[in-house]
Amino acid sequence: MIQHKLIEAxxxxxxxxxxxxxxxxxEGMYYVALRFMNDTMEAEDAMQEAFIKAFQKLHQFNGEVSFGAWLKRIVINKCRDKLKAKKLELISINEQVLGTVDEQEDWQVDEGIGVDEVKCKIENLPEKYKYPLMLYLIEGYDHEEIGxxxxxxxxxxxxxxxxxxxKLQDELKTLRNGTGY
Known part of the structure; x- marks a missing residue:
C-alpha cells in the first residue's frame, strides 16, 4: 500500500x-535499457527519457499490472524508438511465406556454458533475431507480448x-567446440 501512496503523490x-x-x-530499468542499447550512455539516456514519459503518463497507470512491469514496457519502447532513430529497423516477416513454427521446448545448452556467454552470443546475432530472443529468453515475455x-x-x-x-545454439556449439572442449 505504501507504493500506491507514492504513485498517488x-x-x-x-x-x-x-x-x-x-x-x-x-537501477533495474537501466539494466533493461542496457541490454537493448549496448552502450552505457545511450542506455542511461533511454532510461531517463522513459522515466520522464512515465511521470507524464502516470495518470494512465491503472494498476492492472505492477508498476515495475508498466515502467519496463515504457523503457523497452523508448529503447526501440531510439534504435529506430539510428536506422536499426527490424525486418518484417511475411506470414504467408513462413507459416507457423512449432517451438522446441527441449532446447538445451551445454552444461559448461554460462549466462554471460549466452548473453554475449545473443548480442552477436542479427538484429532481427536478437531483440525477440532477448525479450523471450532474458525478459520472459510471451509471443503475444513480444508481438x-x-x-x-x-x-x-x-x-x-x-x-x-x-542460430544461438549453433554459435554456442561453435564456442564450445572452438575452445577445445
Whole structure:
C-alpha cells in the first residue's frame, strides 16, 4: 500500500515522491535499457527519457499490472524508438511465406556454458533475431507480448525466436567446440 501512496503523490507532481520512485526502479530499468542499447550512455539516456514519459503518463497507470512491469514496457519502447532513430529497423516477416513454427521446448545448452556467454552470443546475432530472443529468453515475455512490443505478429515472433534459438545454439556449439572442449 505504501507504493500506491507514492504513485498517488507522484501523480500530484510531488518531486520528492518522484525521486523516491525513480531511486526504487532506476537501477533495474537501466539494466533493461542496457541490454537493448549496448552502450552505457545511450542506455542511461533511454532510461531517463522513459522515466520522464512515465511521470507524464502516470495518470494512465491503472494498476492492472505492477508498476515495475508498466515502467519496463515504457523503457523497452523508448529503447526501440531510439534504435529506430539510428536506422536499426527490424525486418518484417511475411506470414504467408513462413507459416507457423512449432517451438522446441527441449532446447538445451551445454552444461559448461554460462549466462554471460549466452548473453554475449545473443548480442552477436542479427538484429532481427536478437531483440525477440532477448525479450523471450532474458525478459520472459510471451509471443503475444513480444508481438505488441516489436509491432509484429505472434507468428513472426515465434518464427524469429525459433530461428534465433537455432542460430544461438549453433554459435554456442561453435564456442564450445572452438575452445577445445
Amino acid at each position: 507522484c501523480r500530484e507532481n510531488d518531486r520528492r515522491a518522484q525521486l523516491k520512485l525513480y531511486n526504487k526502479y532506476c 505488441e512490443i516489436l509491432n509484429i505478429t505472434q507468428v513472426a515472433s515465434r518464427t524469429l525466436v525459433h530461428r534465433g534459438k537455432k
